[in-house]
Amino acid sequence: MKQVLIVSGVLLAGWGASASSAFAAGDSSHMGNMAMPGKPAVDTSADSALTDATVKSIDTSTGMVMLAHGAMANIAMPAMTMAYKAKDAAMARSVHPGDKVRVRVENVGGTLMIVRMDK
Numbered sequence: 394m395k396q397v398l399i400v401s402g403v404l405l406a407g408w409g410a411s412a413s414s415a416f417a418a419g420d421s422s423h424m425g426n427m428a429m430p431g432k433p434a435v436d437t438s439a440d441s442a443l444t445d446a447t448v449k450s451i452d453t454s455t456g457m458v459m460l461a462h463g464a465m466a467n468i469a470m471p472a473m474t475m476a477y478k479a480k481d482a483a484m485a486r487s488v489h490p491g492d493k494v495r496v497r498v499e500n501v502g503g504t505l506m507i508v509r510m511d512k
């Protein structure tokens with residue numbers, strides 16, 4: 394039990410760090426997510442790490458972006474091709490199939506969301 398509490402604390406600390414860089418200050422909508430119990434992270438030491446990915450396809454109606462991506466330790470995801478929810482419509486519209494990007498995917502309230510995507 395003590396171990397679980399420690400892991401949760403690290404997760405929340407990581408959230409705070411990434412939230413300050415990935416979201417505008419004053420956004421209260423993700424404060425609720427911070428209080429939710431997260432999945433135990435495999436590795437929280439590189440919590441803002443970006444992962445190389447190639448955009449395979451985009452569905453602008455749903456905001457889903459199909460990525461061929463490297464391993465993402467923070468969500469325990471090995472390298473694979475998989476669709477993730479873009480954090481907003483502007484992000485989904487900003488990329489095209491074939492684009493090489495660097496992404497940060499996080500578990501936001503149970504949804505694997507692309508919170509940052511650098512071209």
Ligand SMILES: [Cu+2]
Binds near residue numbers: 470471473474475
């Ligand atoms: Cu995956």
